[in-house]
Amino acid sequence: MTVGIVSYGAYIPKYRIKTEEIAGVWGGDAEILKAGLKVYEKSVPDVDEDAATIAVEAARNALKRGKFDPQRIGAVYTGSESHPYAVKPTSTIVAEAVGATPDMTAADFEFACKAGSAAVQVCMGLVGSGMVDLGLAIGADVSQGAPNDALEYTAAAGGVAFVIGKEKSELIAVIEDTYSFTTDTPDFWRREGQPYPGHGGRFTGDPGYFKHVTSGAKGLMKKMGTKPSDYDYAVFHQPNGKFPERAAQLLGFTPEQIKPGLVVPKLGNTYSGSCLMGIAATLDIAKPGDRIFATAYGSGAGSDAFSILVTDKIEEKRKLAPSVQQLLADPIYLSYGKYAHHKGKIKFG
Known part of the structure; x- marks a missing residue:
């Protein structure tokens, strides 16, 4: 049975920090870092954003692009390594926010950076077997990097949602x-x-x-x-x-x-x-x-x-939700101090 992508949606926070801003705080050579990593700036979550809110926004954009009844969603799986709760699923938050039916299966996935793709594979299996009509697979993170660690120059925030289905008349891919x-x-x-x-x-x-x-x-x-x-x-x-x-x-x-x-x-x-x-x-x-x-x-x-x-x-669905390049446009750049506040690196009490 043919299985594929009915819709997709992305979300990227509007805040950024440049490599040279981080390097300037820790005494690193920004030009060497940029040449070595080929990362010149990275996205930063707002103070009230986490993996759950990012997953919700990505899913909402996928629904805008797909133009289908969210009650058809029979499975919601969110892959992340920064779920906001250790014990409380992100996927139930997403399902309720997008209006999915409660007659569905939901779970959170973890496998470092491929938890989202694993969610896609599981949705493929459920849809292909006929157990569900549509599956919503999401990869979302507000990734962590310790201060002055190499990861701090690359660990960013963003998410993508894919709606997996099997009706040929709906598949964009x-x-x-x-x-x-x-x-x-x-x-x-x-x-x-x-x-x-x-x-x-x-x-x-x-x-x-x-x-x-x-x-x-x-x-x-x-x-x-x-x-x-x-x-x-x-x-x-x-x-x-x-x-x-x-x-x-x-x-x-x-x-x-x-x-x-x-x-x-x-x-x-x-x-x-x-x-x-x-x-x-x-x-x-x-x-x-x-x-x-x-x-x-x-x-x-x-x-x-x-x-x-x-x-x-x-062709008929692509422009119904923001593109990745549109989400990357017009960023707001932060100082390291503001970035540390947004990321919760500054602890009080």
């Missing part, structure tokens, strides 16, 4: 197939009660990101009998600007194929929303018949790869 690759590679972690994550630097690149992204991508292409030149666009998880560029090169994709979805330089790493944000940015400009290859990565570690075929329905 068909998900042709998916493939996952998973191991126990401890490159990144945060224990209960700890405000900031830890990371094993020497595991981050080759044993973590590149092994899993390339293995997941190659696995899907082998499964489908496709190759990089069969795709118009490609999206890879974006912890920084350099990693997806190298992943594309290792796999045989061109800079032109990844350019539309490479939003991290002016956004930062939205963690569970990262790869989904790249897919959303690509759907914003893709034409009917275009094929998109995407591979999400989550530390700990695993990857989810997707092959996506855009349909002619994209």
Whole structure:
């Protein structure tokens, strides 16, 4: 049975902080950091924004673009590594906010930066089996980075929602197939009660990101009998600007194929929303018949790869909600002090 994307919606807070602003506080060399990370600024949540409010806004934009009855949603899954509650689901907040029926299933997902893509896969299974009509899969984060840690230059805020369905007359894109690759590679972690994550630097690149992204991508292409030149666009998880560029090169994709979805330089790493944000940015400009290859990565570690075929329905739905580039436009820049306040880095009492 054909399963795919009925609609999508993104949300990015309007606040930003530039790399040189953070570097200036800690004595770092901004030019070296920007050249090494290829991240020039990142999004910052407002003082009253968290993963739940971001997920709600992304979901609302998906409903605007989809123009369907929210009562048809039979599953809501929110992937995040910054859920506002340790015990209280984010997904029930989203479901009620968008007007979904209470006759549904909901749960929160965690798998570092690929929790959102895992939610997409589960919704694909539920929709494909006929258990639900539509599934709402979300990746949203207000990601954490300790003061003066390398993550502070990239850890950003944002979210993306995908509505998964099977009615061909509604699909803006068909998900042709998916493939996952998973191991126990401890490159990144945060224990209960700890405000900031830890990371094993020497595991981050080759044993973590590149092994899993390339293995997941190659696995899907082998499964489908496709190759990089069969795709118009490609999206890879974006912890920084350099990693997806190298992943594309290792796999045989061109800079032109990844350019539309490479939003991290002016956004930062939205963690569970990262790869989904790249897919959303690509759907914003893709034409009917275009094929998109995407591979999400989550530390700990695993990857989810997707092959996506855009349909002619994209033309009538695309402009019904803000594009990723529109959400990135007209930012409000913060000083480090204001940023620290927004992120709750300043503690009182």
